[in-house]
Amino acid sequence: MGNRIKQLREEHHMTQIRLSVVLEVSQETISAYESGKHYPSIASLLKLSQIFNVSCDYILGLTEYRYPLQPYSPKEQLLISKWNLLNEYQQNLLSAYLDGLLHNSPSNPQ
Template sequence: MENRIKQLREEHHMTQIRLSVALEVSQETISAYESGKHYPSIASLLKLTRIFNVSCDYILGLTEYRYPLQPYSSKEQLLISKWNLLNEYQQDLLSAYLDGLLQKNPSDM
């Protein structure tokens, strides 16, 4: 995690002092985060996600994906919930049907 905070700070051309002001902590605290001596509080972690527009998981080193996943629309959620009710054979059939739909020329419909 310590490398991520420093990396993000440098990418945003921020000094430790500027980041400390944004997080309302001391410059020494930022230095401790970056060296791995201390971890940010939950409140500071959430502020870091807003400052750098990355996910908590990215800052913590749990993922290589920087950006938070976008929530699914209600139609997408409904489709996923229906998909999860299908058995594997039904999912294969539906998948094949969708492949067929995607290969059709729109003028054929």
């Protein structure tokens, strides 16, 4: 996690002192975060997420995706749940059907 905080701080051209001012902690605390000696509080973690516009999971090293996934609408969730019930052959058929619909759609003249 410390490497992520340092990497993000450097990408945003921030010094440890500047980040400490924004987070309202000491420069020593930022140094401790970056060296792995201490971990940020939940409040600081959330603030770091906002400052660097990345997910908390990314800062914690739980994912390689920087940005949180957008939630799906109820219709999208229903489609995904139905898709997951299909076997691979059925998924391939549906995918081909959708490609045909999109290719031949009046709003999508090719």
